[in-house]
Amino acid sequence: DPGTMVASGTLKTKSGECADTGTSAPVRVVTDPLRTGDVLEDGECQQLARMLEACLSRAKRTKLHCSCVLVPEKLTRRIAGQVLRLASGEPCGLRGCILYVHLELDKGCKRLERIAYDAAVVPTFELTLVFKQDGGAWPSLRDLFFLGSCFAPTFRTVVRLSPGFRLVKKKLYSSSAGTVVEEC
Template sequence: MVATNKMKTKSIEASVERRYEQVCMEKELDFWDHCLAEPQVAADVTEDRTSHQLAKMLESCLSRAKKTTLHCSSVLVPEKLTRRIAREVLRLASGEPCGLRGCVLYVQLELEKGRKQLERIAYDSSVVPTFELTLVFKQDCTAWPSLRDFLLMGSCFVPAFRHVLKLSPGFRLVKKKLYSSSAGTVIEEC
């Protein structure tokens, strides 16, 4: 009877040891799954930061252009337009050899008379450009001016450059690869 008792104890110890090993292996696998998933989270955070940074660059471009090129008192930008544009630019840059660092972005405004060049933005000027993107903002001509805008534009006491420019939520991105002669131009209307 003593022998059977030792056998039961040994078999219990062996099963406890197997369970302990199984729990350790599961914890180890969970740890590595978590570690492998972290770069994706880090990539998402980096992409969000880059998108936010690019949106800020576009906003400052419009801010500078309102005084120098557009000669208006303010530019009304639809909510989240610059963030949408930044995400589209990142999407188009994702397949390029240097990514966004190899991009030269030309910002233009489409007017009734034609286009106005607002600015040229190089995300990283130390990298030789591999592709060009032309961003074309569209003016919102469908909206009637507000009473305040009408008074500002029509008043003889206010300088002529005090008008308000309203941008449309739509835009156009034109991508041109600089390193490939066979690659064509990609035009995306958003």
């Protein structure tokens, strides 16, 4: 389903099935980035999507201090595809990329992580990825019930990401190249 949301974390439904959250699409809770059964055409795209999902999973605990991050199912794959497209004209391709991951908040952006696809290669360009939050600040009561955290003392918040994102590209080897901003 194109509108399915993926929760980044360790929560599971009893049956592993999708659960209706009152939104237009079900929510699927995943424990590992990109389930084993998911196959992407390109290995680099799959690896990058995994790196993004792992970044969100780590940020959930360390930067966002939330109990769950809900991510539209195809979002990390779409981002990985756009990053690969932006890297295609670079001297080292994706291997020369440093990716800064941010989350847009009401008061600006919060830096989540810095990702080097291949740390052994000198970076030739930087990409700044800005995730956007979904407009609904409060999860529905059905979301809370589904997550099983409604009355748990560890429950803090649920961050729901929008399908939209922004990528900003900056070349490091050319002072005249300028900056490319893409809204997706």
